[in-house]
Amino acid sequence: MTPTHYLAVDLGASSGRVFLGTLEGDVMHMEALHRFETPLLERDGHLYWDAEALVREVEQGLRRGLDAAPDLRSVAVDSWAVDYVPLDRDGQPLRRPYAYRDRRTDGLMQDAFRTMPAAQLFAHTGIQFLPFNTLYQVLADRRDTPDLHRRTACHLTIADYLNHRLGGRPVIEVSMASTTQLMDVNTRTWSEAVFRAFDLDPAAWPAIVPSGTPTGQVTAAPHVAVLAACSHDTACAVAAVPAGEGPGWAYISCGTWSLMGVERQVPLLGEAARTAGFTNEAGLDGTIRFLKNLTGLWALQECAREWGTVDWEALEREARAAAPPAFLIDLEDPRFLPRGGMEARLAGYLREHGQPVPGTRAGWTRLILESIAAGYRRTLDALERLTGQPIDTIHLVGGGARNHLLCALTAHACGRTVVAGPEEATALGNLLIQARTLGDLPPGLTLRDVARRSSDLHVFPPTEQTV
Numbered sequence: 001m002t003p004t005h006y007l008a009v010d011l012g013a014s015s016g017r018v019f020l021g022t023l024e025g026d027v028m029h030m031e032a033l034h035r036f037e038t039p040l041l042e043r044d045g046h047l048y049w050d051a052e053a054l055v056r057e058v059e060q061g062l063r064r065g066l067d068a069a070p071d072l073r074s075v076a077v078d079s080w081a082v083d084y085v086p087l088d089r090d091g092q093p094l095r096r097p098y099a100y101r102d103r104r105t106d107g108l109m110q111d112a113f114r115t116m117p118a119a120q121l122f123a124h125t126g127i128q129f130l131p132f133n134t135l136y137q138v139l140a141d142r143r144d145t146p147d148l149h150r151r152t153a154c155h156l157t158i159a160d161y162l163n164h165r166l167g168g169r170p171v172i173e174v175s176m177a178s179t180t181q182l183m184d185v186n187t188r189t190w191s192e193a194v195f196r197a198f199d200l201d202p203a204a205w206p207a208i209v210p211s212g213t214p215t216g217q218v219t220a221a222p223h224v225a226v227l228a229a230c231s232h233d234t235a236c237a238v239a240a241v242p243a244g245e246g247p248g249w250a251y252i253s254c255g256t257w258s259l260m261g262v263e264r265q266v267p268l269l270g271e272a273a274r275t276a277g278f279t280n281e282a283g284l285d286g287t288i289r290f291l292k293n294l295t296g297l298w299a300l301q302e303c304a305r306e307w308g309t310v311d312w313e314a315l316e317r318e319a320r321a322a323a324p325p326a327f328l329i330d331l332e333d334p335r336f337l338p339r340g341g342m343e344a345r346l347a348g349y350l351r352e353h354g355q356p357v358p359g360t361r362a363g364w365t366r367l368i369l370e371s372i373a374a375g376y377r378r379t380l381d382a383l384e385r386l387t388g389q390p391i392d393t394i395h396l397v398g399g400g401a402r403n404h405l406l407c408a409l410t411a412h413a414c415g416r417t418v419v420a421g422p423e424e425a426t427a428l429g430n431l432l433i434q435a436r437t438l439g440d441l442p443p444g445l446t447l448r449d450v451a452r453r454s455s456d457l458h459v460f461p462p463t464e465q466t467v
Helices: 051-068 108-115 118-125 134-144 146-151 158-166 174-180 192-197 233-239 271-275 298-307 312-321 342-352 361-387 404-414 425-437 447-453
Strands: 004-011 015-024 027-037 040-043 046-049 074-078 084-087 154-157 213-218 221-228 249-254 257-264 279-282 288-295 393-397 417-420 458-460
Touching: 004 051, 004 158, 004 233, 004 425, 015 051, 015 425, 027 051, 027 425, 027 447, 051 074, 051 158, 051 221, 074 158, 074 233, 074 425, 084 134, 084 158, 108 118, 108 134, 118 192, 118 271, 134 146, 134 154, 134 174, 154 158, 154 174, 158 213, 158 221, 174 233, 174 279, 221 425, 233 249, 233 257, 233 279, 233 288, 233 425, 233 447, 249 361, 257 361, 288 361, 298 342, 298 361, 312 361, 312 404, 342 361, 361 404, 393 404, 404 417, 404 458, 425 447
Parallel strands: 004 074, 074 221, 249 393, 393 417
Antiparallel strands: 004 015, 015 027, 040 046, 084 154, 213 221, 249 257, 257 288, 279 288, 417 458
């Protein structure tokens, strides 16, 4: 069988990667062609993404992809959720996209509940209440820059904007649309009830398209199709979870954030799911990703940014040798959401609770990783209670799968077998959706069959004693 080639642009809140995927038989080989830091700007007290710098990085990755594989079949971009680029009637950006950690939406979620109560909003959208959800960002636009808001003819989320800049038509793929808190979770169309309640113009939002939709051709290389694979990075990662058929497994997509949940056919919209902080996001093939957004490696990443140069392998070894902490931190405390001063805020939390402050980087790392694992255990208990579905295996995918100490701590804390990998699950899922869309997967094999055969997996059994 002749190898076929695809390009995945995988954008995280910390870094971006461009992968060339080569499908040979039943294995997708991946080669990283381009890596870059996600360009975050601080201007006038606000946080923005440098969208034009992102476009340049994506275009550079595309050039490298075409150099490596002139017969490239397709390209697709995935990214984090909720942020967007407002475009005018000529399709030009009206401003840089705000970053979700910007503080402009503070208090707007509570204000919104006076217009539509939380229970009603959840019943329509099924989405977890986070203060930076797209809905509240749009309300901030209307309050702070009403003229810009009126001139916005189209909102495009980050991945969908970049697909558009490559040559695709302006659309929002369903997995991404579902995160906005503007989509009806049952109909998978923009929610008439939400738009009406908040007096928003549905004409300023493009069509929602299914995962794997071809949206055009690359302007600079018309033989390359632009696909909306799953524009939301977590949806791509879940698509590549190397699980077998049937229930009994959960996933954790661990990077800056951790997304922990199960795959379902129908949403859970009851009061218990809402008050427990779960969300119902659209997945591949009409599935629902019933999950909870948790703080992932963010606190550790921020500490490392403050520390300067970090040898991650050495730090993991030292943390493994450090004594287990006697007290753990609730990393879901809102004080840990903003950027900057992370170690000081963690230390303040410990002092408030009368606990000692670690004196070494290894001690901090051990404390943060143990706290992450404890959060997974609480979420696992809630998942089993809400779904009535016992879980015996946890698939931990994404960058966190590289941290074998975190994987072992998770197996211990949860009392479940942890299967770690693939580390680049998001890019792998992106590539496999492209291959399936173009009819290139071998007959009789599912996307997850190929994901398993393409992944280096590590199994961590539950242990009685801490690591």
